Amino acid sequence: MTGKEGASDIPVGELTPLEAASELQALAKEIARHDKAYYQKDAPLISDAEYDALRRRNDAIEAAFPNLVRKDSPSHRLGAAPATGFAKVTHARPMLSLNNAFADDEVVEFVARVRRFLGLAEDQAVALVCEPKIDGLSISLRYERGKFVLGATRGDGTSGEDVTANLKTLNDIPETLKRAPKVLEVRGEVYMTRKDFAALNRSQQAAGEKVFANPRNAAAGSLRQKNPLVTATRPLRFFAYAWGEISEPVADTQWRFLERLRHWGFLTNPLGKLFERVEDCLAAYRDLEARRAKLDYDIDGMVYKVNRLDWQRRLGQVSRAPRWAIAHKFAAEKAMTRLAAIELQVGRTGTLTPVAHLEPVTVGGVVVSRATLHNEDYVVEKDIRVGDTVVVQRAGDVIPQVLEVVKKKRPKGAAPFRFPKTCPCPLKTRVVRKEGEAATRCTGELACPYQQVERLFHFASRDAFDIEGLGEANIQLFFDNSLIKQPADIFKLKTKPQEVTKVVAEWHRLQSAARQAAKGRSETAGAKRKKGEEYKSVGNLFAAIDDRRRIPLNRFIYALGIRQVGEATARLLARVYGTLDAWQGAMKAAAKERAKYPDATRPNEVGEAYAELCNVESIGMSMADDICRFFSESHNIKVIRALEAELTVEGFAAPVSSSAVAGKTVVFTGALEQMTREEAKAMAERLGAKVSGSVSKKTDLVVAGPGAGSKLKDAEKHGVRVIDEAGWLALVGGR
DSSP, X not given: OOSSTXXXXXXXXXXXXXXXXXXXXXXXXXXXXXXXXXXXXXXXXSOHHXXXXXXXXXXXXXXXXXXXXOTTOGGGOOSOOOOTTSOEEEOSSOOOOOOEEOSHHHHHHHHHHHHHHHTOOTTSOOOXXXXXXXXXXXXXXXXXXXXXXXXXXXXXXXXXXXXXXXXXXXXXXXXXXXXXXXXXXEEEEEEOOHHHHHHHHHHHHHXXXXXXXXXXXXXXXXXXXSSHHHHHTSOOEEEEEEEEEESSOOOSBHHHHHHHHHHTTOOOOTTOEEESSHHHHHHHHHHHHHHGGGSSSOEEEEEEEESBHHHHHHHOEETTEETTEEEEEOOOOXXXXXXXXXXXXXXXXXXXXXXXXXXXXXXXXXXXXXXXXXXXXXXXXXXXXXXXXXXXXXXXXXXXXXXEEOGGGOOTTOOOOOOOXXXXXXXXXXXXXXXXXXXXXXXXXXXXXXXXXXXXXXXXXXXXXXXXXXXXXXXXXXXXTTSOSSHHHHTTGGGOHHHHHHXXXXXXHHHHHHHHHHHTSOOHHHHHXXXXXXXXXXXXXXXXXXXXXXXXXXXXXXXXXXXXXXXXXXXXXXXXXXXXXXXXXXXXHHHHHHHHSTTOOSHHHHOHHHHHHHHSTTOOHHHHHHHHHHHHOHHHHHHHHHHHTTOEEEOOOOOOOOXXXXXXXXXEESOOSSSOHHHHHHHHHHTTOEEOSSOOTTOOEEEEOTTOOHHHHHHXXXXXXXXXXXXXXXXXXXX
């Protein structure tokens, strides 16, 4: 990992699965930290643009590696858990976030996706409600029989904080509603105008109190005062724009719902518009961006929502965001600075990434001192040289990127940058670049220290062996002291108790000495006091390692770090093959078949074992080839054999489910009349089924519509049950 704040410098398209898995783990941790600072403490550590970049990087990696999506993925949650000090409120309906767009073509594609999902004709209008995206605090207001009874923050999207008493002090929030449904949850944004923010900070400064960083922080901090009387003195405002739980329909479109909100006495944003053409939406976005600085409140983009509510219901949601809405963020800022040096950094599987070291410059409120240069082609194409003045932008990637060189400012004698022929690692192993690939890689593999350590990190990580007490710091420590080089060495540490204890004790002594020296005190007493504790910590580590001498097959497969094999794929392989012996035997057979027919382009042309591997759901020839390459290397086989001598790999037992289609593999073919193919697939996955693109003897069910072709023939060949669309809807109980 070479990037800051949990992200690497490697473009998503060049990440290996091992690199992607590690980065997703780091991003999940980093985003959770920023969510806590933003939602619980009202004290963000980074700018909104930088946070968006973290989220966008995470989403891009997950899109490229869907099998690596983590259970704690930021895409599965919103915000952070409620802070202490307020009662917890569970939302009747989750408060979703929005997916982001950063370019016009992404908005056009959003509308196209809506059309495809709903099966609409190209010329059928998709009306969108366009509203400014307010930079405030999301709030849900619950009314029962027309009376305001509960107000809560968004929190993590599932539960928030009860701030009812504080919200009752806002003039923009009605206490009662006339002719409202029995139950109505109104959602919107609490914010503070720039003028009021400036006045509040002047007042705070005069009183010797804390001043706020921006209007959003001021609004959040004011609303979450423990004493509602303090909130009452703060100039908070509220825009309404959505609903949560509602006992009866009040409108058939988003636009008419906004009209009902105004009828009940809520303020909606006066800049909201309704358009039937995406071109008009984009024109409104550009107009709003031009007027942004003149508004009296902060916005960071525009939100587009499908107007028809029946379409919203059909579109539903994916992960933490609805399919029927998107936030179009404003463009990132740019800055100019000098490139002081170019450094080559080695990734998990040997990828060499050039990184620009810059003279520090502020971009979008963040000080930038490094930027990715992606790969060798990028450096050559842009003709980037040390000493150049470059334009830097923060957009789409956490690590800023160099957009262009200001060649008229190039210093005399600046030489083109050349990629080396050897790796920067101590072994200076040869580097190669395969035809058709952008990445340049070190050939050292497990012999390259950078790769050895990273593979050990992955092996002991949470979703792999999850060895308590064996984090990255300890792995690096033991590796540097030659106590572990390969995964099996971890289980042999117990045979070297004195060496391990000595290394750990020395490390803690040096850490303690450094801390005490900084404080200007002697560390002798502290060192003596901790000596016994080191033996205890080492003993705990040995016990934790012993606890992992029995490991499920899916975790074992994932821990090996095979390219493209993430946690979900490892689980699939374990479920299909059942035991370690069966899996190894099948993979070795597939690898031999592939080695015999390396140029074959169809699985059946290679061999039975290889074809069976390709037919496993979501495993195509690309992933199968990476698995075969792993099993064609003798040193990888030795790694597995060494591990088998140290531990027991348990066979995989599939979970029991009572759902009619849960756990079954379903293939859709032909035309569907009541829904689009994408909608049908989303339904199947929602019900726990696995959707495959091809039919094999492993397929459980084929749903065939008019025009079904070769897949129907394959179903007949393999004796797979075939039903029509009506049969599918009857099987799953309709929509």
